[in-house]
Amino acid sequence: MTKQAHQFGTSQSIKRIEDLRLLTGHGRYVDDIAPEGALHAYFLRSPVAHADITTLDVAEARALDGVHLVLTAADLEAAGLTASLPFSVMTNRDGSKGAAPHRPILARDRVRFVGEAVAIIVADTPEIARDAAELVELDLDDLDVSLGLAPGGPQIHAEAPDNVAFDWGIGDEAATDAALAASAHRISMEVTDNRVIINPLETRGSYAEWDGSRLHYCVNGQGVWDLKTDLAQMLGLDEDAVRVTNPDVGGGFGLKAQTFPEDFAIAQAARVLGRPVRWQADRGEAMLSDHAGRDLVSQAEIGFDENFRITAYKVENLSNLGAYNSGFGQGIQSTLFAKVFAGTYDIRTAYLGCRGIYTNTTQTDAYRGAGRPEAIYVLERVMDTAARQLGISPWDLRRRNFIAPDAFPYRTVVGELYDVGDFARVLDRVEAEADVAGFAARRDASAAQGKLRGIGLCYYIESILGDPSEGAAVELTEDGGATLYVGTQSNGQGHETVYAGFLSARTGIPVEAIEVVQGDSDRIKQGGGTGGSRSVTTQTTATVAMIDTMIRSLTPFVAEQMGTEPDAVRFDDDHRFRAEGSNMSPDLREVAQLARAAGRDDLLRHEARAKLPGRSYPNGGHVAEVEIDPETGLTQVVRYTVTDDFGVLVHPQLVEGQVHGGIAQGIGQAISEHTVYDDTGQLLTASFMDYGMPRAVDMPGISFSTEPVPSTANVLGMKGCGEAGTVGSLAAVSNAVLDALWARGVRRADMPFTPMRVWDMLARANAPES
Template identity: 45%
Template sequence: MGQIGRPLRRKEDARFLTGAGQYVADAAAQLGAAHMRILRSPHGAALIRSIDTGAARALPGVLDVITGADLEKMGIGGLPCAWPVTSRDGSAMIHPPHPVLAVDRVLHVGDPLAAVVAETEAQADAAVEAIEVDYDPLPCQTDLATALDPEAARVRSDIPTNRCFDWDLGDEAAVDAALAASPRVVTLDLIQNRVNASPMETRGTLGIYDRGHGDYTLWTSSQNPHSIRVTLSAATLKVPEEKLRVISPDVGGGFGMKIYHYSEEVLVLVAAKRTGRPVRWIASRLEAFQADTYARDHVTTVSLGLEEDGRFRAMKVHTLANMGAYLSTFAPSIPTFFYANPFPGPYALRDVYVHVEGVFTNTTPVDAYRGAGRPEATYVMERIVETAARELGMDPFEIRRMNAIPPEAIPYRTPFLWTYDSGDLPALMDLARQAADLDGYDARRAASAAKGLRRGMGVAFYMEACGMGPSKLLIEAGLGGGQFEVATVRVGPTGGIMVLTGSHSHGQGHETAFAQIVADKTGIDPALIEIVHGDTAKVPYGVGTYGSRSLSVGGSALAVTTEKVVAKMTRIAAHMLGTTPDEVDLADGIFRMRSTNRSLTFAEVAGRAYAPVDYPPGMEPGIDETTYYDPEAFTFPYGCHIVEVEIDAETGTTKVDRYLAVDDFGRIVNPLIVEGQIHGGAAQAIGQACMEVCRYDPESGQLLTGSFMDYAMPRATDVPPVELVAMETLCTTNPLGAKGCGEASAIAGPAAVINAIADALHDLGVRHVDMPATPERVWRAIVSAGLNRP
């Protein structure tokens, strides 16, 4: 029986649900590791006049205190930015240093400046409190919208401006001319709110140093252990790569925030060598709000030129993108490469210009988060399309369908970088319209009105670019490394299968879905296939998991490798059966000779590979194949998400009452896992659209949303049951035909929710409500619209 397409329950859930998972904190506890705590800046910006660690070192249980000056003496390097960009005038972006521990100044609340190691957590906390720092506070600039004003406070005294880069894509003059010639031009100002990923497991690291061999082992809750190993070797710790082992065990969620190389990964290794003890650092939730990368945080103006019949003519986008106080690993690429290139999404629009200014502020660094640039682009695109439909009096489905790329134009080269290889966008819009049950909408709206609530429907049509490849394209765009993926398949003497994959699982269900891919080609029960990941000592190499690349890149590497294994075993079986390989078929774990009833089990053939008597001439013993798979192209899932909301106009309270996702993900390996991905993304989308936002005090730079008391997270009651409808056109650029699904709801959902709110309030005169559409913000929009109406 074929395994691809079966909704198998995740086999890894057995250990997760019974408390048998192995996380960094579990390993640290088993090793009796010493505890590390970090002294972090209480100021948004300040000079460091002096740091006195004497009292801290004298406290009971304290094993070590490390400062930035100590790291400088040891030759420890700064945290790197792996993807620099070039400004539109050809100049390089401003790339200031990012020290592991601050030395002469701190640039945001939470900036680390000392690390304490002690026997117990309480002792480490007490020692952190005992460190005396003489700060000279400086003016802060936390507001993105005003950061480039002449009177704005300078974030960094070592650079002459708060601008990191001034980047663009497209022909500005041509777009300006097309806008000027457009019969209708619609303009909208938008804010993409700053959010925090907040995975269930906070970040954690464990450092071990083997004095006898000079080897380091780092346990870290990361999405890409091999990349962390390379960065430790080349940039920060600066020791030979063969002396480093990085283990990322079970990881409780990442969402992009656990991609990057963080200070704490360096510090626990330095401390382990200095103290001769394993050293652990596990972030508290309060610390995570200060120490993790943030995401989104744009201020945008967008203009769309249209014909009177609603056909798009031109679009111009200007965005200020917050970088924070330092450049995180991928930070410059998110609002440039990953934000601009996807425009104009699923639409057959050619004249597009995107201008992005990267801006430094006295805030935590900003980098990728689920969707990484594509949610921001889709939000801009779908809010302006929805607003245009409203102002032209058009049906929101029809304006999208009439501007969609026609199926006969695919493969379709976009105005910028991509070529869409497959899909039928108008057909998906028709399917979405049908699934939305528009005929029943009036009855649903009347039912809401009977409860004193206003109902609105929002549509978001998206085209995603995911998969991250090929390497050549990305390296030419500025990335400092390849984006292939690695898979090894080993068949043992008894027929057991072990898979080693460079893709890392932190909730995606790899141990189930990857086993299904191998099982589909071998006929072996997926439950008997072992998936190994997250350990640089076991897996030859890997790039990691992000950008919905696990299946299309990691899964493709695995599919190709399994085909190599099957081809070798078929040759062995044919030799054993006295025939040729083209006369032997493998099905349900049995090698059968077509012209007879003779057959061999999978285990029998595997056994012969390790006892190579009467063996195919010239063939090596054993069955162990590896593939480094570099994708031919990005993949392009697309879809239409439809949201219905109910709003209490008296209080501004908004309830998402319905969430419908109609998507084309290409080939689906496990529908149950896909359903979980869509549900999770929808929860994050509703969170960003309605409640999540990170705020700083503009005067002091203090983080005002530093805990779940102030940073609102969606609960089960905030997320309705998610309805899924699938349309399948296979991707033509990878062997699985898979496109990716992990970020779809996070990409389409925020726009769909805000479009629904705008629809519900349109007749009150509300044109737009910025995210997060909290009850207060919705209520103020209603009141303001009423006051401003003639």
């Protein structure tokens, strides 16, 4: 281990601190900690995708014994809650703003998707609340639905003619078209990225408390500060009158970084009643009302010169936004897609366009990777198709076009600044680890069993996102330990372990004596939350700054105790203060005791903020092998190899776990997850009997290795890892499937590769067996 790795507490896998608590049923989730006596909320939701509300009579529901409150949009309006839910909009190509139709807390005159909340019912028990919902008279005048991912169809919002929410672009379209026209080779294709339902282990849930002047809102989210602001603004409160907390959270994946209508309805119900109100979605409700992920169609074209070097690249996206704008929905397949639009290739002429389309479906927004998996999926499908059509190895085509190591820092065609990279070295490593040379023998063995076998490559890059600044604070406690306050929020990744281990490695305070505090807007004044693979990079950078601040603050006091000058005192690698000529060598805990005894409580808490000078760009190679039974269409991922460049690793075991989890979600989308609406907008896959979540039996053994190139964009040299597995896996699996089907005449293969869809691809190809 290098001195730097030891100094920064990196590349050391300590046991997960939270596991004993979480695995023995001692986790403290929203539904575990709701106040005793809290009333239960239930949402009456639209049973149709598009209709005018002609009658909404809640009188009988309000009269039912055990019902304490029923609120409709009219009640919220009477209370002054008329603002739209918060969301961002794009700037169109012509400089105008994208559509911003009002998104209500509860539907007012019209419903626009199945599952849209129409009323909130608060009762003594969930059962009474559901019974009351049956008593609501809700009459609807059905309207035609719009489900197609193209401009046109029945209009959903007056503000969006042809249901086009925005029309955005980046790059030089004219130059790109000219370069494509002049290219020696041109490859064009359509790429479909299927909609997925985000299914964290714990569904969305929350509770609200109102004491007459202050709101406490506890929610299983990915951070507390944005929601604190949103609640204050929507409810007409000062921000100081709102406290938001996150307890243990059972998975987020971008879904729980959003603000939802239920947040405001539950908070307002607690204000009206002056009693705690709680809500936990059941799985069917979640599948109907949660934001979905992906759902776009891309038209892509790429040009090459006579030496197979890329001359130009163009993509036009159609992005399904659902019925309304969500928080980041308009930006996912536009600006976030653009972050890694050009991938790892030296592309100097390119254009990306995106149009957002409203449909009568649930909203789409961030899902593990948020635009970067979608961008890499398109690019790496195009590169694989190009290699086939040009008759060149997909490995060689990538190597010819990689950004050279001596070209960094490298400004991409859309303005991203990649800090470092050695893509060819990483690709060489994954080629060896995957035993690509032995694939032909494995393919022959599969053929002997009547199976088709394919191999697929994806080389990805992603950008960490989110606020580049973060804060950290520490309190040296009376029992000799420390309380570390962080601005991120664990959703199961192992943050407590990483942060406590890192602080321990830098200060000598035992891991078991460190408490990590997160997710409380009263106790932590500012934070960026979790998302975009930002957490460990930003938080440990802030912790480094905080430790430096703490040592500087304590040094004059220690010097005074030693009877020497501050300049003579140093904090050594063995985590003790020392000075020439002094026989004292106290550690931090001993210094804290001395300060407390001297009445210097001002020396017991230290904090600092730090801002990353740039973003890091994790990258790596994924190689998937699949076997397909041509008689049934059953597709299985049977071998998977990944080599990543995550720079300096902070906790290798947790990094590998993040990669495994990301790959599992990628394989799930590629192989089994299929969101289906009928032609009336009814969701047909609203249960786990109909929606194909990946299972352990669907996962192959995953060979994981790293080939690090330390980042220059942070003091630790690390690169975020939380979303990388998903970013690389979609194209790797898809390219492997097409490789297996190619000999049977299949020339296009789109996710998901369910048995019926694969069988149908083979049947339509009508090719003789090879």
